[in-house]
Amino acid sequence: MKNNETEITGDLYNLLLNPATRDWERSLLRAAKTGIDNGANFDDQIAKLEAELRPLALRNNLTPDVTDFYLRITDDPAAGNSFDLSVHYQEDGPYQARAIFAGGCFWCMVEPFETRPGIIAVISGYTGGHMDNPTYEQVAGGYTGHVEAVEIIFDTRVWYYKELVELYWQLTDPTDEFGQIADRGSNYRPVIFVANEVQQAIAELSKQDLAESGKYKNPIVTKIEPATTFWPAENFHQQFYQKNPKRYKKLKRSRQQFLAFQRMQTKLRLGFKRLRNKNRTH
Structure with a gap:
């Protein structure tokens, strides 16, 4: 695990205080932090937490900040750095x-x-x-x-x-x-x-x-x-789009296909309209 213990412990503390964290997420995070505070092996506690969060993470069903935390503890490249606001x-x-x-x-x-x-x-x-x-x-x-x-x-x-x-x-x-x-x-x-x-x-x-x-x-x-x-x-x-390029490309493709089809319909409709107007003048 590339992240150090101090950073991850700080992340756990911040997520516990974060009002956006769901109650069931908070209970898992609290259990991990309590275990670490009581002297349990740090890596074991984080590995257990990762396993508990994994089913929801795979279904993209964690809250955004907990998702960022999960990506960090799994060394996922999508974790990236904090965006400068x-x-x-x-x-x-x-x-x-x-x-x-x-x-x-x-x-x-x-x-x-x-x-x-x-x-x-x-x-x-x-x-x-x-x-x-x-x-x-x-x-x-x-x-x-x-x-x-x-x-x-x-x-x-x-x-x-x-x-x-x-x-x-x-x-x-x-x-x-x-x-x-x-x-x-x-x-x-x-x-x-x-x-x-x-x-x-x-x-x-x-x-x-x-x-x-x-x-x-x-x-x-x-x-x-x-x-x-x-x-x-x-x-x-x-x-x-930078953090999740594969997922973004699918969403972008679907959106572009819809808009392209809509534009094609417009061209056909306007083309038929011009043709009708032209026939009326002859």
Whole structure:
């Protein structure tokens, strides 16, 4: 085990105090820590804990912070380092601004923005709800009113806000108000959260242009709402595409296939429409 005893013991203590830890997870963690505190062999206690957590870990059914802990004690490469959230709490520089978009699972909303020049940071989180410091389980359960979203900090010398909104439309289905593609539920609803009147005017005009473009048969239902507190998600969710590339690729492929099929339908529909109009003029 590469992690030292002091770090793991500290992790156990922090998880016991973490309000997001489930009661049954906490009971297993407490038993391991108590055993270590009482002089039991450290490696034996951690190995026992790993075995007890393994069935749920294999089914991706541990809470995010406990998942990170499990990956660390099993020396899984996906564990990685803690994501640096300091940029989220800093004031924006003279050439920095922020955009907040909700478009289904935030796992699939990071890489399309973060890998482009001029994007300073993309943070996964929760916003638009009525509760402070929400956890993933609370948001996923629909208890807080939040949606999964990404906060994009960008260089205004490279990007106009309008361009980010246009990229957002390409990544989502703006006709689906009950989720996005395979992600169902109010916590996955599509929303553009605007920070000021300028962003609101740009987003509203872009939405109107999209509605008038004829690209979609159904109404554009993506909401445009004032930005509220953005709560960064647990470390496990940050830069998911880097930590879990195989799982991310499957999700990305499924999403791209749906959007590609939707675009193909649009081309066919608009093509038939042009053909009908042409025949009417002859």
